[in-house]
Amino acid sequence: MTSKIISERMTFQIPGETEKVLERIWTIGGDSGWYYGTDLWKFRGWLDKITGGIGFRKGRRDSVELIEGDQIDFWRVETADKENRFLKLKAEMSLPGIVFLQWVIRQNELIQTIDFIPNGWKGKAYWILVRPFHFWIFYNMGRRLVQ
Numbered sequence: 710m711t712s713k714i715i716s717e718r719m720t721f722q723i724p725g726e727t728e729k730v731l732e733r734i735w736t737i738g739g740d741s742g743w744y745y746g747t748d749l750w751k752f753r754g755w756l757d758k759i760t761g762g763i764g765f766r767k768g769r770r771d772s773v774e775l776i777e778g779d780q781i782d783f784w785r786v787e788t789a790d791k792e793n794r795f796l797k798l799k800a801e802m803s804l805p806g807i808v809f810l811q812w813v814i815r816q817n818e819l820i821q822t823i824d825f826i827p828n829g830w831k832g833k834a835y836w837i838l839v840r841p842f843h844f845w846i847f848y849n850m851g852r853r854l855v856q
Contacts, residue, residue: 714826715836719848721819721855730819731794732773733854734812738781739769745850753802754783762803784810806832810847812854821851 723730737743743750757763763783770779775789775796784798787809794814799807806827813820823843827833 714824716825717823717844717847719821719851721821721851723814723817723819723855725855727794727814727817730855731791731814734796734814734819735775735791736773738784739767739772741772743850744853746846749846750782757783757802760803763801804832805829805835819851819855821847821854823847 733741733744751767754766766780767782769775769781775781775786775791777786777789779786779789780801781798783800783802785801786796787799788795788797788811790796795811796813797809797811799809806825808826809822809824811822811824813822825832825836827836
């Protein structure tokens with residue numbers, strides 16, 4: 710049984726050109742890494758692999774372009790709308806729930822959202838345990854995307 714969506718939204722002011730931030734978002738993962746905590750993402754992939762998941766499958770179909778369905782490491786592109794400056798990824802790692810990570814640029818702001826749909830009490834417990842780490846990693850990733 711799935712539960713209510715847990716959503717975390719972070720907004721970052723873009724001090725420079727929004728197009729440069731859009732290009733960073735569009736090249737995330739693969740050889741570019743995740744702009745913050747790439748080794749932590751790899752460690753998470755290792756944990757996923759030893760618990761029966763897909764692991765960190767490093768790579769992308771293309772280093773600069775994205776289309777819906779593309780793989781980015783252990784994420785899958787749900788929506789890639791460069792014209793409207795919106796990218797949404799779905800986690801493919803083994804989790805007690807479903808995770809989406811999305812970015813949208815509105816004027817001079819980057820809005821980064823993490824949505825988690827927990828699967829019952831295990832999902833809720835998981836989120837409570839990892840939330841401090843996730844906040845730290847995602848906050849710093851968003852901050853680096855706009856630098």
